[in-house]
């Protein structure tokens with residue numbers, strides 16, 4: 001789609017015009033939405049295997065927002081590299097388990113998540129890592145046991161799922177879904193209101 005002159009029709013149709021936001025945002029950069037982002041999406045080598053995941057959309061969005069990177073697994077004291085964790089469903093309850101060590105990290109993660117989310121003074125959106133048992137908003141694999149190979153379901157991770165439940169009205173997405181242009185447009189629309197949406201659309205969609 002590279003460098004199209006007009007935003008697609010669905011973008012124009014779905015645009016929510018918000019006069020109040022517009023008047024505040026006449027000078028680009030004077031007000032930046034605050035976006036909490038998974039730290040591994042280009043900010044730190046904090047994946048369990050020491051990797052960082054560069055994300056082109058996050059890079060392009062950077063000048064327009066105030067990113068606040070966070071890694072839930074580092075925050076609960078896990079190091080890099082570390083043994084992976086997974087969500088295990090036991091007797092109807094979801095637990096965060098580290099199969100290689102047998103550690104149950106559920107309480108520690110839940111405690112971090114509630115204190116972190118409760119401490120947020122201002123946030124306008126989230127971009128979280130898909131498929132992560134911590135950060136995913138919808139698509140983390142859920143297993144019936146620590147050693148089982150086949151997942152039985154998918155759902156939100158401990159951090160991402162809680163963020164979505166606490167802030168359902170905000171722009172909350174994962175980096176994988178944001179590759180879909182309709183989802184991206186709705187995310188930007190929610191995040192910025194009418195902050196120069198056409199200009200923003202152009203600059204954030206050039207490679208597609």
Ligand code: SF4
Pocket residue numbers: 038039040041046047048070071072073074129132134135
């Ligand atoms: S997905 Fe979340 S918890 Fe996992 S490395 Fe990335 S920021 Fe940390």
